[in-house]
Amino acid sequence: MRVVSKGLLLCTFCVTLFWSQHRVVAEPVKRILSNGMVIVVSHEPSARVVALEAFLKVGVWAEPEDKRGIGLLVSRSLFGSTTNETMQTLSQEIERVGGEIRSYWQPDYTEISITTVAEAFDDAAWLLAEGIKNAQFEPEVVERAKQETLAEAQAERNVKFRSTFMALRTLLYPPDHPYAYPFTGDPAYIRRATPQELQEFHRRFYTPDNLVIVVVGNVPAERVVEKFTTLFGSWESRSAVRRPNLAFTPLRESTSKVREQAGNTAYIMAGYPAPGITSTEYPVLTVLDAILGRGKSSRIFTNLRDAAGIGYEIGSFYPPLVGGSCLLGFVEIAPYRISATGVPVLIVDDVQKALVQQMQSVRTNPPTEQEVERAKKLVIGSYALRHQRVRDRAYFLGWYECIGLGYQFDRQFADRVAAVKREDVLRSAEKYLQNVAIAVTMPRD
DSSP states (O other): OOOOOHHHHHHHHHHHHHHHHHHTSOOOEEEEOTTSOEEEEEEOTTOSSEEEEEEESOOGGGSOGGGTTHHHHHHHHTTTOBSSOOHHHHHHHHHHTTSOOEEEEOSSOEEEEEEEOGGGHHHHHHHHHHHHHHBOOOHHHHHHHHHHHHHHHHHHHHSHHHHHHHHHHHHHSOTTSGGGSOTTOOHHHHHHOOHHHHHHHHHHHOOGGGEEEEEEESSOHHHHHHHHHHHHTTSOOOOOOOOOOOOOOOOSSOEEEEEEESSSOEEEEEEEEEOOTTSTTHHHHHHHHHHHHSSTTSHHIIIIIITTOOOSEEEEEOOOOSSOEEEEEEEEEOSEEEOTTSOEEEOHHHHHHHHHHHHHHHHHSOOOHHHHHHHHHHHHHHHHHTTSSHHHHHHHHHHHHHHTSOTTHHHHHHHHHHTOOHHHHHHHHHHHSSSOEEEEEEEOO
C-alpha cells in the first residue's frame, strides 16, 4: 500500500487552492505618480474586507550609530497627532475605520497596515495619508511611543530564540553592518530621544518616492488610484535617501559565543552566512532550508528529535533579509542529563556538534531527488497558506515591490521554487555551508 503524508496532501491542496484563487483575480494594477510614489491594486470583488498596506523604504540601515531605535519610535508615533488633526480626532477616525491601525518596524522597511470594510475605504485612505505625510511628534505621543518601544525591546530580550539570534548576528555580520545590532534599538538612546529628532528623521525618510501603497479587496483599481492621487499627488518629492548596497560576508573561520540568560534551558544556534532575499539563489536556499530543518521530515528534526530525543524547540530558519542573510539551525534543550549514577552531565557541546553535523550532512550525505521534491512541496504549500487573508495578499505584493523584486514576484515564487533542481541545492550547500558561527545561551545560575 502506498502511504502518503497528510502534510504533503495538505500542501498540494493548498497550492491548488492558492493558484485557482489567483486565476479568478485580475492582474494587479501598478501606477507610479509624478512624485515617485507607487500604487499597486489587486481588485478582489468577492472579498469581504479591504486591506491597505503602506511600505516605507526605511529600515535599520537608516539609523545613525548614536540614534539606534529612532526609526522604531517614529513608526510608533505616526498616528498620535498630525499638523492637521488632534489626538482625539485621529482616535475617533481610527475607530470609524475599524478600530485598529498597525505599524511594523522591520530591518529593511516600515509597514503600516489597515484592514477595514470596503465602505470605509475613503476614510482609511485619508487616515493613512494623514499619518504618513503630516505626523506631528508631540511630547506626549513620543513619551508613549518610548514606553511601548522599551517594553517591546525587553520582551525581545526575554525570548531565547530572539536573544540568541541577536548574539549570532554579532558573529555573522561585521561591526559596521546594521544587522549586527538589536533591531529594537538602543534603550539608552530611546530614553533620551527628542520629538525634534523624530520629526527630522520623518522629514528625511518619509517621502513619496520612498513609499509603496498596496490595496487588496473589493475596491476597483481606478477608484484606488484616483483617491491616492488626490491624497498624495501634490506631496513634493524630496530625493529620498536610498538603502545602501549591503551584502553578506563569508566567515573566514568558524566562531562561537556563549552568553547567559534567566531560565532553565539552553539555546543553541548555528548559522552560515548566505545571500539575502533579492538574490537569484533565494528559491534554492529556501529549499535547502526546508531540507535542513523545516517540517518533521527534515534532517534536523528526524535525526535529533526523533532518533536522539533531543530538543524542546528545534528546526532551521532562513531569514528573508535584503542586506545578506544566513542559514541557521536551532535547538533548545535541558543543558544536563542525569547519568546512570545520578550525576548531572553537561551535554551542550555534544548537542552543538550534532546540530552542526546535521547541517553539514547536506554536503557529506547529499539529499535524494525525493528529499528535494518533498522540500519543494513544503515550501510552496506553506507559502500558499500564508496567502489566506486579504491582508496577507496585500502584504506580499507590497513587500516585494518595496525591496526591489517587484510585486510580480509574489506569483512567480512558486514556479521558481518548483524549478529548483537537486544540483542547485548541492551547489548552494557546498558554497555556503562552510565556516559556521555558533551562539549558545546558557541558563544563568
